[in-house]
Amino acid sequence: MTKEPLxxxxxxxTIDCLRFLAADAVEQARSGHPGTxxxxxxxxxxxxxxxxxxxxADSHWPGRDRLVLSCGHASMLLYGALHLAGYDLSxxxxxxxxxxxxxxxxxxxxxxxxGVETTTGPLGQGLAVGVGMAMGAKFxxxxxxxxxxxxxxxxxxxxxxxxxxxxxxxxxLAGHLGLGNLILIYLDNxxxxxxxxxxAFSEQVATRFLAYDWQVQQVxxxxxxxxxxxxxxxxxxxxxxxxxxxxxxxxGAPTKQDSAEAHxxxxxxxxxxxxxQAYGRHPDKSFEIPDEVRAHMAHCRVRGARLQELWEEQLRxxxxxxxxxxxxxxxxxxGGLPEGWDRNLPEFSCTDGPLATRxxxxxxxxxxxxxxxxxxxxxxxxxxSTNTLLKGERSFSRSGSGRNLHFGVREHAMGAILNGLSHxxxxxxxxxxxxxxxxxMRPPMRLAALMGLAPIYVFTHDSIALGEDGPTHQPVExxxxxxxxxxxxxxxxxxxxxxxxxWRLAVERRDGPTALILSRQGLPxxxxxxxAPADGIRRGGYVLAEEQGELRALLIATGAEVHAxxxxxxxxxxxGLGTRVVNLACWELFTAQAQGYREAVLPSACxxxxxxxxxxxxxxxxxxxxxxEVIGMHEFGASAPGAELLAHFGFTPQAxxxxxxxxxxxxx
Numbered sequence: 001m002t003k004e005p006l007x008x009x010x011x012x013x014t015i016d017c018l019r020f021l022a023a024d025a026v027e028q029a030r031s032g033h034p035g036t037x038x039x040x041x042x043x044x045x046x047x048x049x050x051x052x053x054x055x056x057a058d059s060h061w062p063g064r065d066r067l068v069l070s071c072g073h074a075s076m077l078l079y080g081a082l083h084l085a086g087y088d089l090s091x092x093x094x095x096x097x098x099x100x101x102x103x104x105x106x107x108x109x110x111x112x113x114x115g116v117e118t119t120t121g122p123l124g125q126g127l128a129v130g131v132g133m134a135m136g137a138k139f140x141x142x143x144x145x146x147x148x149x150x151x152x153x154x155x156x157x158x159x160x161x162x163x164x165x166x167x168x169x170x171x172x173l174a175g176h177l178g179l180g181n182l183i184l185i186y187l188d189n190x191x192x193x194x195x196x197x198x199x200a201f202s203e204q205v206a207t208r209f210l211a212y213d214w215q216v217q218q219v220x221x222x223x224x225x226x227x228x229x230x231x232x233x234x235x236x237x238x239x240x241x242x243x244x245x246x247x248x249x250x251x252g253a254p255t256k257q258d259s260a261e262a263h264x265x266x267x268x269x270x271x272x273x274x275x276x277q278a279y280g281r282h283p284d285k286s287f288e289i290p291d292e293v294r295a296h297m298a299h300c301r302v303r304g305a306r307l308q309e310l311w312e313e314q315l316r317x318x319x320x321x322x323x324x325x326x327x328x329x330x331x332x333x334x335g336g337l338p339e340g341w342d343r344n345l346p347e348f349s350c351t352d353g354p355l356a357t358r359x360x361x362x363x364x365x366x367x368x369x370x371x372x373x374x375x376x377x378x379x380x381x382x383x384x385s386t387n388t389l390l391k392g393e394r395s396f397s398r399s400g401s402g403r404n405l406h407f408g409v410r411e412h413a414m415g416a417i418l419n420g421l422s423h424x425x426x427x428x429x430x431x432x433x434x435x436x437x438x439x440x441m442r443p444p445m446r447l448a449a450l451m452g453l454a455p456i457y458v459f460t461h462d463s464i465a466l467g468e469d470g471p472t473h474q475p476v477e478x479x480x481x482x483x484x485x486x487x488x489x490x491x492x493x494x495x496x497x498x499x500x501x502x503w504r505l506a507v508e509r510r511d512g513p514t515a516l517i518l519s520r521q522g523l524p525x526x527x528x529x530x531x532a533p534a535d536g537i538r539r540g541g542y543v544l545a546e547e548q549g550e551l552r553a554l555l556i557a558t559g560a561e562v563h564a565x566x567x568x569x570x571x572x573x574x575x576g577l578g579t580r581v582v583n584l585a586c587w588e589l590f591t592a593q594a595q596g597y598r599e600a601v602l603p604s605a606c607x608x609x610x611x612x613x614x615x616x617x618x619x620x621x622x623x624x625x626x627x628x629e630v631i632g633m634h635e636f637g638a639s640a641p642g643a644e645l646l647a648h649f650g651f652t653p654q655a656x657x658x659x660x661x662x663x664x665x666x667x668x
Contacts, residue, residue: 003050010296011224014049015041016279017293018084019252022076023275024286025097025104027266032098032106035249035262037077040156040187042222043245044081047154048300051231055304056086059114062333062425063311065151066117066133070126071158071187072107073264079104082115084293085300089113091287110423110451118423119451122443124164127184128413129444130155131170132420134182134240136427139376139401144325144426147314152181152235159190159197162205166443169413174240175212176408178398182240183231184214187221189249195260209242221247252278328373332426335510341371342504348496354522357559358460360496361518362387364503365430365458369393369403372507376421377430377456378405380414386432386460386518411437415444418455422448428507432458434466435475435517438482448513449487456506457515462492463614465560465646466520470639480618482515483587491586492517494544494562495526497534498585505538505589519560521642531566540589543601545569547578553660554602556582556623557612564646565612567653572660579660580606584623608663614651629663631656 022037048054053065069078076097083089089103093113096102103113107121117133120126133153140149161167174182186205190197206216215237219226227245234241250262253275267275273283281288318326331338346363348355369375369390376396383389383404394402407414414431421429431441438445438459448455464474482490491502491514499518506514526544528534536542541556545566553572557565565581572579582601584590590598602609602623609628611620617632624630631650638645646652650659 006050006224006228008224010292011045013290014084014293014296015045016281017289018044018077018080019279020276020281021080021083021094021287021289023267023272025076025079025094027269027272028095028286029098030266032076032266033073033264034076034267035191035253035256036071036074036158036187036189037080038250038252039189039221039247040074040077042224043156043185043227044077046224046227046231048081048085049297050228052154053151053307054085054300055308056082056115056301057305058308059087061308061311063148063151063308066130066153068117068126068130068133068153068155069108069120070130070155070161071123072120072126074156074158075104075106075108078108078116079113082113084289084297085115086298087115089115091289095287118419119447122447123158123160124166125416125443125447127155127157127161127167128170128416129420129423130182130184131174131179131413132417133423134174134179134420135177135396135401135405135417136421136424137181138179139396139427140329140424142401143373144329145318145323148311148318150181152183155182155184156187157184158187159201160192162186163201166412166416169410170416171209171212171214171240173408173410173413173417175209175214176398177396178213178238179240180238183234183243184241185243185245187247188244189247189258191249191258191260191263193260193264206242206244213239215239215241216244217241218244218246221245222251250275254278325373329426332374334425337507338371341368342507345500345504347500348525350525350527352496353525355496355525356520356522357493357496357499357518358385358387358520360499361458361503361516362389364500366391368503368507372428374426375428375430376403376405377418377432378407379432379458380407380411380437381409382433385434386458388430388432388458407431411440415441419444419448419451419453422453422455428454428456430456430458432460434461434473435459435478436461436473438475438478438515442481445488445513446485449485452487452511453513454510455513457513458518459515460518461520462517462559463519464633464637464649465614465642467642467645468639471636474637475615476633476636477616479517479613479615483619487512489514489586489588490517491515491537492559493537493585494559494583495523495534497525497528498537501534501537502585517559521560523560524563537583537585538589539593539597540586540591541582541584541601543580544583545581547580548573549578551580551603551606552578553608553610553664554580554582554606555610555612555656555660556584556602558583558585559613561612561614561651564651564653564656568656568660571653571657577660577664587619608660608667610656610660610663612651612656614646614649627667629659631659
């Protein structure tokens with residue numbers, strides 16, 4: 001649709017209204033960041049009123065442009081713009097900024113306020129998520145329809161965003177992939193909480209992004225004509241675009257403009273009143289929205305409804321004779337899965353072992369990919385080791401959007417990009433690396449759990465058994481750290497068939513992320529005629545091997561250590577000590593089971609409990625109780641063959657059996 005000519009008077013009235021809605025809300029909340037919303041109001045106006053393809057009446061319209069506020073501290077800019085544009089966000093919501101149960105949280109939270117595309121707060125994450133969104137759009141355009149999914153992703157960012165390392169990784173990849181649907185707008189106000197950016201930041205940002213192969217433009221942040229021209233040029237360029245806007249924090253504040261004082265605290269009543277006077281507004285009126293501003297912004301709803309109507313007409317036209325890609329997307333757009341998607345997943349027999357669970361994962365993943373055409377992912381340069389390459393599929397590149405993603409050695413960016421892909425309707429995204437490097441991904445993993453997104457993390461080389469690479473690569477504290485994240489399911493399967501079940505669980509789960517914890521070393525495939533079926537891990541924990549006669553001891557283990565527990569059980573049973581082995585593959589799922597089931601698996605009457613896991617012991621006290629013991633890691637490992645390390649640190653059947661005997665003697 002053709003843009004109407006820019007009316008400077010109407011624009012300025014609306015921009016000033018945006019500025020002081022933000023400043024008033026921060027003042028009333030007595031906390032927040034007024035300066036950045038005030039400086040960025042011209043950009044928010046131009047985007048929502050004139051450039052974004054969006055419909056305030058339907059914030060989930062799949063064909064809309066996305067706007068990500070990477071500098072999440074400027075949240076009142078977003079809330080004010082959404083309110084004026086006609087989204088379901090009331091003036092009362094603005095007045096309740098930063099209050100309990102208000103949709104206007106201190107930093108934007110996905111799912112709380114209509115129009116908030118992603119949760120932002122930790123600087124840099126929004127920019128990297130935007131790269132993932134742009135990749136998702138490119139993928140849908142090629143795999144489904146370039147007529148339906150030609151939307152753009154806009155990101156507003158600050159000096160702080162560009163200082164964070166994750167943005168360097170994400171921007172580098174975006175340039176390499178030629179994501180021309182990504183437009184980054186940088187608020188160059190040169191102020192951070194500590195003062196001028198000159199304290200720590202003097203790089204030539206434009207030069208850096210030119211080196212990344214981005215289009216780069218520079219404009220004045222108050223010059224609406226310059227900004228409009230730059231936005232139009234960005235849309236026309238096949239490269240990702242950076243628009244550097246020279247702005248001034250808290251413009252018009254008589255003593256706090258261009259100062260750190262305007263960054264993270266209210267302006268104060270006197271300063272705010274003086275700033276309002278400088279813009280010709282009544283100094284004593286708060287949350288003032290002139291009728292002409294509301295009438296001017298009402299165009300957003302009219303224009304948005306028409307844009308969505310045209311999009312839906314196009315969808316209906318294509319659906320009359322749908323290409324395969326569109327059928328796949330229609331089945332999956334709301335989190336659905338194709339009928340029979342998990343039918344005939346690989347089943348493994350004892351003769352297939354020993355088989356590392358990372359290898360079994362690769363076999364299962366490729367079987368799933370054949371039935372889930374919108375499943376895509378890759379690794380941080382470790383696909384041969386993590387077994388995450390989709391065979392026969394193209395790579396995602398500048399020239400085409402295949403399903404194999406190559407993140408390069410960029411774990412920070414990979415985690416955030418997975419969030420952007422998971423925000424894309426219909427897609428199921430996975431990313432892989434060694435478990436030790438999950439530390440690099442914690443901020444985006446935390447945000448995925450907070451938002452209820454469903455990326456799948458494939459973490460291999462899961463213990464000291466990886467061997468000679470030594471303690472720098474041997475994960476010790478990572479498992480307890482991942483389990484500490486609310487809403488993240490951490491699944492550590494014990495063999496190939498449990499790995500297939502773990503993948504089934506991960507794909508089925510559409511309301512939160514899942515981490516698959518997989519072994520480097522080969523593991524026997526358990527004889528399921530002798531032991532309980534592998535689908536027991538769907539309940540998180542289950543009795544893998546029953547005791548013979550009276551229950552005397554419980555062995556509780558995960559992953560590779562389950563096999564050592566089973567062998568220790570044989571030794572103890574031979575001595576007449578009834579021993580049960582419980583596989584506690586996913587604590588989160590087990591905790592969600594009914595109390596009766598948990599009691600049946602781990603009877604409270606049995607105090608002799610020994611947990612076995614080649615990781616830090618934190619958290620296991622929950623399952624072994626006050627009387628039990630944990631065989632785990634209390635240091636960082638060592639450089640030696642994996643089998644030697646397991647023996648050295650006490651993970652052999654003989655050592656486990658000895659601990660059980662000692663515990664029984666102590667309890668008796």
